[in-house]
Amino acid sequence: DIQMTQSPSSLSASVGDRVTITCRASQSISSYLNWYQQRAGKAPKLLIYAASSLQSGVPLRFSGSGSGTDFTLTISSLQPEDFATYYCQQSYSTPWTFGQGTKVEIK
Amino acid sequence: EVQLVESGGGLVKPGGSLRLSCAASGFTFSRYSMNWVRQAPGKGLEWVSSISSSSSYIYYADSVKGRFTISRDNAKNSLYLQMNSLRAEDTAVYYCAGGLAVPGSDEHAFDIWGQGTMVTVSS
Numbered sequence: 040d041i042q043m044t045q046s047p048s049s050l051s052a053s054v055g056d057r058v059t060i061t062c063r064a065s066q067s068i069s070s071y072l073n074w075y076q077q078r079a080g081k082a083p084k085l086l087i088y089a090a091s092s093l094q095s096g097v098p099l100r101f102s103g104s105g106s107g108t109d110f111t112l113t114i115s116s117l118q119p120e121d122f123a124t125y126y127c128q129q130s131y132s133t134p135w136t137f138g139q140g141t142k143v144e145i146k
Numbered sequence: 147e148v149q150l151v152e153s154g155g156g157l158v159k160p161g162g163s164l165r166l167s168c169a170a171s172g173f174t175f176s177r178y179s180m181n182w183v184r185q186a187p188g189k190g191l192e193w194v195s196s197i198s199s200s201s202s203y204i205y206y207a208d209s210v211k212g213r214f215t216i217s218r219d220n221a222k223n224s225l226y227l228q229m230n231s232l233r234a235e236d237t238a239v240y241y242c243a244g245g246l247a248v249p250g251s252d253e254h255a256f257d258i259w260g261q262g263t264m265v266t267v268s269s
Contacts, residue, residue, distance in 0.1 A: 077191075081261075083191065083259055085256060085257045088255040089252060094257060128193075128255075130254035134205070134208070135193040135254055137191040137192070
């Protein structure tokens with residue numbers, strides 16, 4: 040199975056900050072990497088697919104990059120509605136695995 | 147409105163069974179690969195099972211293989227998960243999630259999610 044490791048596990052940031060979350064795969068997954076946002080008590084929402092493609096309707100402040108084993112999700116200017124937990128997920132091979140999550144909290 | 151609505155969750159004793167359902171509306175269900183993803187209380191996301199758009203391909207996580215069965219009925223726009231021999235560690239919110247299965251898309255990127263149904267396995 041491909042292990043997905045996110046860092047940090049949590050972070051505190053202020054509105055307007057630039058936030059970067061990293062995700063590392065235990066083996067190369069090309070660009071088969073997706074990012075999700077999950078607000079408290081809600082279902083996950085797809086933000087980024089294929090490592091860097093923005094899902095329709097997702098604000099432009101979200102961006103993704105990387106390929107192979109190392110990936111990054113960046114929020115260019117954190118907004119109040121962005122305080123949530125973020126998960127990466129590999130769609131390279133079954134079992135489709137998620138990272139453990141990164142909780143973005145208000146500083 | 148694009149929607150997935152899960153049902154069938156509840157409290158069940160260890161060793162018992164439950165059948166979850168997921169009703170789709172507002173999109174062409176038969177064009178989507180479908181999945182069950184679960185989340186134990188306070189924990190992260192865990193993929194459980196996938197079924198391709200025409201039911202040709204089915205996959206399970208090792209943790210549920212041999213106990214859970216995924217199925218779908220495209221005529222009824224519905225996805226199912228039959229869960230047998232339930233254990234305490236199966237306690238979680240179960241989400242159905244779909245990915246568009248057309249050329250050029252990644253059907254294993256889950257772009258539609260339901261609101262989840264809670265399954266509690268306890269004596």
